[in-house]
Amino acid sequence: MTARLRRLSLALAALLADRGAAISLAFLVVVTLLAAGAGWLPMDAMRQDILKALEPPSAAHWFGTDELGRDILARVILGARTSLQTAAGAVAIAAVVGIPMGLVAGYFGGWRDTVLMRFVDVLLALPGILFAMAIIAVLGRSQMAALIAVGITGVPNFARITRAQVLSLRSRDFVTAVEAFGASSGYAMARTILPNAWSPIMVQAIVLASLAILLEAALAFLGIGVPPPTPSWGEMLRTGKNYLHEAPHYAVLPGIALTLTILSFDTLGRAMSRVLEDRHGQAMPAGDRQEEGR
Amino acid sequence: MSAPVLSVRGLEVDFAGSGRPVPVIRGVDLDVHPNEILCIVGESGSGKSVTALAATGLLPPTARVRGRVVLDGTDVTGAPPEVLRRLRGEAVGFIFQDPTTTLNPVLPVGRQITEGQVAHGRLRQADAPARAAELLGEVEIADPEGRARQYPHQFSGGMRQRAVIAMAMAGRPRLIIADEPTTALDVTVQAQVLDLLRRRQAETGAAIVLITHDLGVVAEVADRVAVMYGGRIVETGPVDALFARPRHPYTTALLESLPRLDTRGGRLDPIPGQPPLPGALPAGCSFHPRCRLAAGRPRCAAEEPALRPVGAAAAGQAAACHFAEENPRPKPPATVAEAAASAAAAAPLLQIEGLKVHFPLRSRVLRLTRGHVRAVDGVSLTVRAGETVSLVGESGCGKTTTGRAVMGLVPVTGGDIRFEGRSVVGLRRLAMRGVRRHMQYVFQDPFSSLNPVLPVEDVVAEPLRIHGLYDSFGGARYIARLFEMVGLSPTMFGRYPREFSGGQKQRIGIARALALKPRLVILDEPVAALDVSIQAQILNLLQDLQRELGLGYLFIAHNLSVVRQISDRVAVMYLGRVVEESDSDTLYEAPAHPYTQSLLSAVPVPEPAGRTGRGRIVLTGEIPNPAAPPGGCTFHPRCFRATDRCRAEAPAFRPHPGLPSRVACHHAGPPGTGASAERTEEAAP
Numbered sequence: 001m002t003a004r005l006r007r008l009s010l011a012l013a014a015l016l017a018d019r020g021a022a023i024s025l026a027f028l029v030v031v032t033l034l035a036a037g038a039g040w041l042p043m044d045a046m047r048q049d050i051l052k053a054l055e056p057p058s059a060a061h062w063f064g065t066d067e068l069g070r071d072i073l074a075r076v077i078l079g080a081r082t083s084l085q086t087a088a089g090a091v092a093i094a095a096v097v098g099i100p101m102g103l104v105a106g107y108f109g110g111w112r113d114t115v116l117m118r119f120v121d122v123l124l125a126l127p128g129i130l131f132a133m134a135i136i137a138v139l140g141r142s143q144m145a146a147l148i149a150v151g152i153t154g155v156p157n158f159a160r161i162t163r164a165q166v167l168s169l170r171s172r173d174f175v176t177a178v179e180a181f182g183a184s185s186g187y188a189m190a191r192t193i194l195p196n197a198w199s200p201i202m203v204q205a206i207v208l209a210s211l212a213i214l215l216e217a218a219l220a221f222l223g224i225g226v227p228p229p230t231p232s233w234g235e236m237l238r239t240g241k242n243y244l245h246e247a248p249h250y251a252v253l254p255g256i257a258l259t260l261t262i263l264s265f266d267t268l269g270r271a272m273s274r275v276l277e278d279r280h281g282q283a284m285p286a287g288d289r290q291e292e293g294r
Numbered sequence: 295m296s297a298p299v300l301s302v303r304g305l306e307v308d309f310a311g312s313g314r315p316v317p318v319i320r321g322v323d324l325d326v327h328p329n330e331i332l333c334i335v336g337e338s339g340s341g342k343s344v345t346a347l348a349a350t351g352l353l354p355p356t357a358r359v360r361g362r363v364v365l366d367g368t369d370v371t372g373a374p375p376e377v378l379r380r381l382r383g384e385a386v387g388f389i390f391q392d393p394t395t396t397l398n399p400v401l402p403v404g405r406q407i408t409e410g411q412v413a414h415g416r417l418r419q420a421d422a423p424a425r426a427a428e429l430l431g432e433v434e435i436a437d438p439e440g441r442a443r444q445y446p447h448q449f450s451g452g453m454r455q456r457a458v459i460a461m462a463m464a465g466r467p468r469l470i471i472a473d474e475p476t477t478a479l480d481v482t483v484q485a486q487v488l489d490l491l492r493r494r495q496a497e498t499g500a501a502i503v504l505i506t507h508d509l510g511v512v513a514e515v516a517d518r519v520a521v522m523y524g525g526r527i528v529e530t531g532p533v534d535a536l537f538a539r540p541r542h543p544y545t546t547a548l549l550e551s552l553p554r555l556d557t558r559g560g561r562l563d564p565i566p567g568q569p570p571l572p573g574a575l576p577a578g579c580s581f582h583p584r585c586r587l588a589a590g591r592p593r594c595a596a597e598e599p600a601l602r603p604v605g606a607a608a609a610g611q612a613a614a615c616h617f618a619e620e621n622p623r624p625k626p627p628a629t630v631a632e633a634a635a636s637a638a639a640a641a642p643l644l645q646i647e648g649l650k651v652h653f654p655l656r657s658r659v660l661r662l663t664r665g666h667v668r669a670v671d672g673v674s675l676t677v678r679a680g681e682t683v684s685l686v687g688e689s690g691c692g693k694t695t696t697g698r699a700v701m702g703l704v705p706v707t708g709g710d711i712r713f714e715g716r717s718v719v720g721l722r723r724l725a726m727r728g729v730r731r732h733m734q735y736v737f738q739d740p741f742s743s744l745n746p747v748l749p750v751e752d753v754v755a756e757p758l759r760i761h762g763l764y765d766s767f768g769g770a771r772y773i774a775r776l777f778e779m780v781g782l783s784p785t786m787f788g789r790y791p792r793e794f795s796g797g798q799k800q801r802i803g804i805a806r807a808l809a810l811k812p813r814l815v816i817l818d819e820p821v822a823a824l825d826v827s828i829q830a831q832i833l834n835l836l837q838d839l840q841r842e843l844g845l846g847y848l849f850i851a852h853n854l855s856v857v858r859q860i861s862d863r864v865a866v867m868y869l870g871r872v873v874e875e876s877d878s879d880t881l882y883e884a885p886a887h888p889y890t891q892s893l894l895s896a897v898p899v900p901e902p903a904g905r906t907g908r909g910r911i912v913l914t915g916e917i918p919n920p921a922a923p924p925g926g927c928t929f930h931p932r933c934f935r936a937t938d939r940c941r942a943e944a945p946a947f948r949p950h951p952g953l954p955s956r957v958a959c960h961h962a963g964p965p966g967t968g969a970s971a972e973r974t975e976e977a978a979p
Contacts, residue, residue, distance in 0.1 A: 173738075173743035180730065182757075
C-alpha cells in the first residue's frame with residue numbers, strides 16, 4: 001500500500017511542477033471548499049432585501065446584489081455547489097455506465113462490440129443539449145434530472161476511451177498470461193486490463209467534468225436546469241442578462257466564476273495527460289533493451 | 295594504409311536528462327579505413343549505437359558531445375547543420391535494424407532509394423527511375439524495374455532490407471553505418487543479407503561500421519572488431535586475433551557464455567551480474583564487479599585502465615585491462631556430452647498428435663470466410679517429464695501457435711493434445727483451468743508479459759490467487775522461496791516490474807510460471823530478448839530447475855545454438871509442419887532434411903578462422919505465405935534437391951533409415967548427397 005501511495009504522491013508532484021496545473025488545482029480546491037462550507041459563511045443567499053436590489057459591489061456585498069436584493073457572492077458560492085454536484089454526479093453516471101461498456105466491447109469484440117458501439121454512435125449522433133432537454137422533459141425539472149441528462153451524454157466518451165485502451169492492452173502478453181493461468185474474463189478485464197487503463201480514463205473524467213459544468217449551466221440558462229430558488233450559475237446568467245445595463249456585475253461575476261472553473265478543469269486535464277504521457281515514455285528503462293533502431 | 299574514412303578521437307557523450315548528465319560514451323578512439331568492415335560489438339547500454347550516431351552528428355540536442363570526429367576529411371563536431379546534411383547525403387549511408395520502419399510506406403520503393411540523390415542534386419529527376427532499377431538489380435532483387443514501382447508493404451522482410459542496402463549505397467558513400475542490420479531477420483534471410491552486404495562492400499570499396507550484439511555475425515563479416523563495455527572500447531583488434539586470443543577478460547567471458555552449434559549440453563559459463571547502467575557505473579574499471587581477473591584487486595576498483603596495445607605489436611590488438619597479460623585463452627568449447635538421462639522411460643507428459651490450427655481469412659465484404667491461414671498443419675510431438683523438447687523454425691512457421699494451442703489460448707482445428715493421457719482439446723473452461731495448473735507458460739518478451747501496475751510479489755502470486763491456492767501454498771513465505779529459487783532476493787518485494795532489468799524480469803516470469811508447481815512448462819523464446827551474458831544465466835537457471843523439479847519443457851525458439859544447448863529432442867518446423875524430428879545430437883550432426891541442413895549452415899558461427907572455407911547453403915527466397923502454401927512439399931520452391939515428385943506429392947513424415955530421426959522429405963539424406971552442384975562455396979573476395 002505504501003508503494004502505491006508513494007507512486008501517487010510522485011505523480012502529484014509531477015503534476016504540480018506544471019504552473020498552470022498548480023494554479024488550477026488550487027483554484028478548484030478553494031471553490032470546492034467554499035461550496036462545501038457555504039452554510040457556515042456569514043452571508044445568506046436566500047435573504048431578500050428589495051430596497052437594496054441591483055446594488056453594485058460594496059463592502060457589505062462584495063459582488064453586489066441581484067434584482068431581489070440577494071447577495072450575489074453568496075449565490076455564486078452556492079451555485080458552485082450546484083455545478084460541482086451536478087458535474088460529479090454526471091461523471092459518476094457516465095463512468096459507471098460507459099467504462100463497463102467499453103471493457104466488454106473491447107475485450108470480447110464481435111457482436112457485443114458491434115451492438116454496444118452502435119448504441120454509442122447513436123448517443124453521439126444526437127446533439128447533447130437536445131438529448132438532455134428530452135430527458136428533462138420526461139423526468140421533470142430537478143437537479144437529479146439535470147444530473148442524469150448530463151451523465152448520459154457523457155457515456156460515449158468513457159465507452160470509447162475505455163474500449164480504445166482495452167484494444168491496445170488486450171493482446172499484450174501480461175493479459176494473455178493471466179488467461180493462461182486460468183483466470184476468468186471478468187478477472188482479466190477488471191483486475192488486469194482496467195488498472196492499466198486508469199490514467200487516460202482519469203484524464204477523461206476531468207475533461208468531462210468541465211463539459212458537464214458547461215452543459216448544466218446551459219440547461220439552467222435555458223430555464224430547464226435546477227429549479228429556483230436553488231442558485232445556479234446558468235440561472236444567474238439568465239436573469240442577469242436582463243439587467244446588463246443597470247447592473248453589469250450581476251451577469252459578469254457568475255460568468256467569470258463559470259469560465260474560471262471550466263478553464264481550471266481543462267488545464268488540469270491537459271497537464272494530467274502530459275504527465276501521464278511522460279511517465280509512459282519512461283515505463284521502459286532504455287538501458288535494458290537491445291539498443292535497437294532508435 | 296590509406297587515410298581513414300572516419301576518425302574518432304576522445305569522443306565523449308553525455309545525455310542531459312531531467313537530472314544530472316549521464317555519461318554514455320566515455321572516451322572512444324577509432325579509425326575506419328576504406329574497404330574495411332569494423333564491427334562494434336557490445337551488450338545493451340554499452341554505447342555502441344550512440345557512438346555511430348555521434349560520428350555522423352545525428353544525436354538529439356540533449357546530447358553533449360565532446361572530442362573530435364573527422365568524417366571524410368571534414369570535422370563533424372561543431373560543423374554547421376548545412377555541412378552535416380551534405381556530408382550525410384554524400385559520404386555516409388545508413389542501414390538500420392528494422393526495414394519496416396526505415397522505409398516510408400506511402401512512397402514507391404524506387405523513388406525512396408533515389409530520393410536522397412535527387413535532393414542533393416546529384417541525380418536528375420528524369421534519370422531517377424533507371425538508377426533505382428539499377429540499384430535494386432545490384433542488390434539482387436528480381437525484376438528490378440517492376441519492383442521499383444512497388445510499395446514497401448509489397449516487399450518481404452528480406453527484400454526490404456535489401457532495398458535499404460540499395461538506398462544506403464545509392465550515393466556511392468565512402469562510409470556505411472549498419473546498426474544491427476540483420477537482427478530483425480530470420481537466420482536464412484540473415485545469411486543472404488550479410489552475404490550481399492559483404493559483396494557490395496567489396497565491389498564499392500566503402501568502409502562499413504557494423505553494430506551488432508551477435509558475435510557470430512562479427513566472426514562472419516568483420517575485418518576489425520571493437521568490443522564496447524560501459525561506454526568505452528575495452529578491446530579492439532583484427533577479427534582473427536581477437537577471437538583466437540582475446541586479451542580482455544570481458545571478451546573472453548562473452549565468448550564463453552555463448553551457446554554454440556558445435557557444443558552440446560553441460561552448463562554455460564555466464565558472466566555474473568548485470569551490465570552496468572550508464573548512470574551508475576562502478577568506480578575504476580567498469581567491468582571489475584563481474585570480472586574474474588579482478589577478484590578483489592584494489593587497482594581494478596580504483597583506477598580506470600587505459601586502452602593499450604597487448605601482445606605482439608604486429609597483431610594490432612589493444613585491451614583496456616590492468617592485467618590483460620594474465621587473461622587466459624578461452625576454454626575450448628566443451629565437446630564431452632553429458633550422459634543424457636534416459637527420459638524415454640518416463641510416461642509421456644504431453645502428446646500432440648496431428649495438431650492443426652487454421653485461422654479463417656475473411657473477405658472485406660460481408661466477412662465471408664475466403665480461406666484459411668494454416669498456421670499449424672499437422673504437428674505431432676511428445677514431451678516426457680524431465681525432458682526438453684524444442685520446436686525450432688523461422689518466424690511464421692507456427693511454433694508459437696503450437697505452444698499457445700497447447701495452453702488452450704487459440705482454438706484447435708484438428709488433431710489431439712493429451713496432457714498426462716487426457717485430451718485437453720475442447721475442454722470446458724473450468725476443466726481446462728484444472729489442467730492449466732500443471733502446465734505453465736513463459737513468454738518471450740519479459741518487458742510486456744508482467745503486469746506493470748502490480749508489485750512483483752503480486753505478479754508471482756497471481757496464478758496462486760487465481761486458483762485460490764495462495765494461502766494453502768504458504769503465502770508470502772512461499773513467494774519468497776520462489777524468488778530465491780530463481781536467483782532473486784525477497785528484499786525486492788514492493789518494487790514494480792519496470793524497476794527491473796530484462797534478465798531479472800525474465801526470472802520473475804519464470805518464478806510466476808513455477809508458482810503452481812507445474813509439471814510442464816512451455817517456454818516461448820525465453821531468452822530471445824536478452825543480452826548474451828544474461829541469456830547464459832537464464833539457460834543455466836532453466837536447466838537447474840528442470841533437474842531439481844523434474845519438469846518437462848516444450849522450448850520454442852528460432853536460435854539454433856540456444857536450442858542445441860538446452861534440448862534433448864528437437865523438432866524443426868516449416869510452414870506449419872514438422873519436417874524433421876530427432877534427438878539433439880543426431881539432428882545437429884546428421885541432419886537429413888534439406889531445410890534443416892540449410893538452417894544449420896546459415897547460423898553464423900563465432901569462429902572467424904574457418905569462414906572462408908565453410909561450405910554454406912544459401913537458401914533463395916523466403917517463407918511463402920501460409921494462406922497459400924505451395925503444392926506438394928511446401929519447401930520445394932526453396933529446396934536445392936527439389937524434383938518433379940516434390941512439386942506434386944507431399945512427403946510423409948516417417949522414420950529415416952539408419953537414424954533415430956523422423957523426416958518429411960522424398961530425398962532425405964546426409965548433407966552433400968545430390969546437392970553438390972547447388973552448394974555455393976564462399977569465395978574469398
